[in-house]
Every structure is written in structure tokens, then in C-alpha cells.
Amino acid sequence: MLSRTFVLASLLAAASAIQITAPKLGDKWDLSGTNSVEWSSVSTDPTSFDIVIIDQGASPAKTMTLAKGVSTSAGKYDFSNFVFGPSNDVQINLTGNSQNSTGIIAQSQQFEVTKSGTAPSSTSSASGTATAATSASTATNTNSATKLGSTLGFALPALLGLNMLM
Structure with a gap:
């Protein structure tokens, strides 16, 4: 009985936390264009978080911050021309950015980055x-x-x- 209660409580907690709805498993991102991270949330979630992109296929895993202080209520973050190498094992993490919310808040399913954005060129x-x-x-x-x-x-x-x- 205790284990059923624990499982049910865990499922309810997971259902009420921020969940990444895009990207999804099997999605392909071309980072030279525009891409979106989307999520659902409830009123008890943190008010903001950071968005981190991770290449799980690299050894050690390659991590870069996409955005800081994103408002949870926005539900979507669009970005374009982000420099991050192609990989089949990429994941988005939403991470806490306050004393009340630290660590990983939500993780996307794995997806593929097919093309990197380009760094701004300097002129001589x-x-x-x-x-x-x-x-x-x-x-x-x-x-x-x-x-x-x-x-x-x-x-x-x-x-x-x-x-x-x-």
C-alpha cells in the first residue's frame, strides 16, 4: 500500500511540474535557422529558468546555455543562428536559476542537431x-x-x- 501511494504521489508531482513539449524525440534542428523550445507549466512552478543545450553523445558531454532568466509563463522560447555542432544525441534542460529552484527542472527527449549556426564574421x-x-x-x-x-x-x-x- 505504501509503495502504491509513493508511486501515485510521484506521478502527480511529475504531472504538475514543467514539461518540455518541444523538441520531441526524433526532431531535427537546423541551428542556422529559427528553432523553438516549448513547455507547459503550472502556477507552482518557478517563475523563471535557464535553457541549456547538451550534446550527450560527446565525451564529456558538451553543454552550452541558450538563454538565462526565461519567464516560465511565456511557454515558448524562439532563437536563431546558435553555434552548436551537429549531433544525434542532443537534449534541452531547463535549469533552476534561484535559491528556491536549482538543478534540472525539466529535460527534453533526445533529438538531432543537423546543422550549426554560424559565428558572426569579423571584417578586416x-x-x-x-x-x-x-x-x-x-x-x-x-x-x-x-x-x-x-x-x-x-x-x-x-x-x-x-x-x-x-
Whole structure:
């Protein structure tokens, strides 16, 4: 009788906790596009949590945070272009982010990531332009000093050591 009561209490507790409804077993995510984590909740659940993606197939398991402080009442979190390598054994965990709620609150079924998002690319034109602008500025300053020196009849840049400063 005691074991039946325990099992029933466990089932009721599980039914009233946050449950991830998407992704589901067998889903395929392309992280270069838009994806959604969806869940159901009740009023006694924590007010917010963090969303973590885990590659269970990696050794050790690879874990990255998708979002922090997500409102439980939202029921859905959309994201796009997230960098995380392809794997067949991926899972979403909702984790507690307060003193009253720590550890894993809910876990999704395993699904597949077919494609990673891409990291933002950096452009080298800005540093190339800055370097070119600095060189042109130095050349202009040196030419102005040389012209002044020619007018005065001596090499002013060499006398003042301007070549060393520029």
C-alpha cells in the first residue's frame, strides 16, 4: 500500500511540474535557422529558468546555455543562428536559476542537431583602413615638415627628430 501511494504521489508531482513539449524525440534542428523550445507549466512552478543545450553523445558531454532568466509563463522560447555542432544525441534542460529552484527542472527527449549556426564574421577592412589612414597621415605630416625645412633652408625634420616621432 505504501509503495502504491509513493508511486501515485510521484506521478502527480511529475504531472504538475514543467514539461518540455518541444523538441520531441526524433526532431531535427537546423541551428542556422529559427528553432523553438516549448513547455507547459503550472502556477507552482518557478517563475523563471535557464535553457541549456547538451550534446550527450560527446565525451564529456558538451553543454552550452541558450538563454538565462526565461519567464516560465511565456511557454515558448524562439532563437536563431546558435553555434552548436551537429549531433544525434542532443537534449534541452531547463535549469533552476534561484535559491528556491536549482538543478534540472525539466529535460527534453533526445533529438538531432543537423546543422550549426554560424559565428558572426569579423571584417578586416576596418583595421586595413585604419592602417592606411595612419600611413597617409604620417606621410602628410612628414611632407609638411620637409617643405617647411626647405623654405627655411635646412632639413627641419632631421634637426627636430620628427622622423623618430612619426
